[in-house]
Amino acid sequence: MIRKIVVSTGAVTTLAGSTTPGYTDGKGNAAQFYYPTDVACDRKGNLYVIDQNNNMIRKIVISTGVVSTLAGNTSNRKADGIGIRVHFTNPYGITYDVAGNLCVTDSGNQRIRKIVISTGVVTTLSSSGSWSSTVGMGIAASLYYSSGITSDGKGNLYVAYLGSYKIRKIVISTGKVRTLAGSGNNGSIDGIGTAPASQFHWYIL
Numbered sequence: 001m002i003r004k005i006v007v008s009t010g011a012v013t014t015l016a017g018s019t020t021p022g023y024t025d026g027k028g029n030a031a032q033f034y035y036p037t038d039v040a041c042d043r044k045g046n047l048y049v050i051d052q053n054n055n056m057i058r059k060i061v062i063s064t065g066v067v068s069t070l071a072g073n074t075s076n077r078k079a080d081g082i083g084i085r086v087h088f089t090n091p092y093g094i095t096y097d098v099a100g101n102l103c104v105t106d107s108g109n110q111r112i113r114k115i116v117i118s119t120g121v122v123t124t125l126s127s128s129g130s131w132s133s134t135v136g137m138g139i140a141a142s143l144y145y146s147s148g149i150t151s152d153g154k155g156n157l158y159v160a161y162l163g164s165y166k167i168r169k170i171v172i173s174t175g176k177v178r179t180l181a182g183s184g185n186n187g188s189i190d191g192i193g194t195a196p197a198s199q200f201h202w203y204i205l
Contacts, residue, residue: 002036002049002060015047016065023054023074031067033058038148040094040102042117048094048102055088057104057115071115071122078109086122088113093149095157097172103157105146112146112159112170126175 001017014029022032034053041047047060048070056072069084077087089108097103102115103125112126148160157170158180166182 002033002039002047015062016060016067021053023051023056025058025068027067028065031065037091038093040096042096042100048117050091050094050104052090052092055091057088057091057094057102070117071120076108078106078111080113080123082122083120086120092147093159095149095151097151097157098153098155099172103149103151103172105149105159107146107162110146112149112157125172126170126177 001019002015004013004015005011016028016031017033017036018029018031020032021034023034024030024032026032033049033051035051036049036058037052038050039047041062045062047062049058049060051058051072054072054074055076056074057070059068059070060066071083071086072088072091073084073086075087076089078089079085079087088104088106090106091104091113092107093105095103097114100117102117104113104115106113111124113122114125115122146159147162150158152158155172157172159168159170161168161182167180168177169180170177
C-alpha cells in the first residue's frame, strides 16, 4: 500500500493499493503493488512509485487515488524504450532531476535510468551494467547495486551503492561518475571522502 500521513494531526489513510500483492492499475484499494520501495512527488499533485517486484514505475494522482503504469513491465530484463516496452530489474530508488525528469536506480541491471515524464521515454543515464565499481563517463562507469538516490537541484545526482559501500556523484549533463565518499570497505567509520578510514555499512538515501 501507499499510505498518506497528515503531518499536523498524525492521521494515516491509505491512498492506493491493497494488502494483496500483485499488479493492477485502478483507483484506491482496487490497485495493487508488489513491494513498493520509494516515492517522488511532483508539483502537479502526482506521486511516482517504485514498484520493485513488478519492475515498474507507477503513477498515482493524489487527488483521486488513480494508479497507472508510467514505465516498465513484470519481466526481469533491461531495455530502454517507452512505457510498458521498457524493462527494469528490481528498481529501488527514485528522484527528480533539475529538468523535471525522473531518475531511477535500476539496481538489478546496475544502471541509472532516466524517465521523461511527458513522453514515458526511458534511457540509460549511467553505467555499463557490470558488477564492479568504476568511475567514468556515462555507460563507461559501473555502479554496483545502487539503492537510494537524490538530486541537489543543481544538475547532480547522489547515489548510494550497497554493493560497493560508496556514495557516488553523477553530473547529469555529462553522465560523469565519481566517488564522493566511502573507501569501498564494509564498516562504520567517519573520515574524509574516499580515504581508507571512511567506511559505510548498508545504507539508503
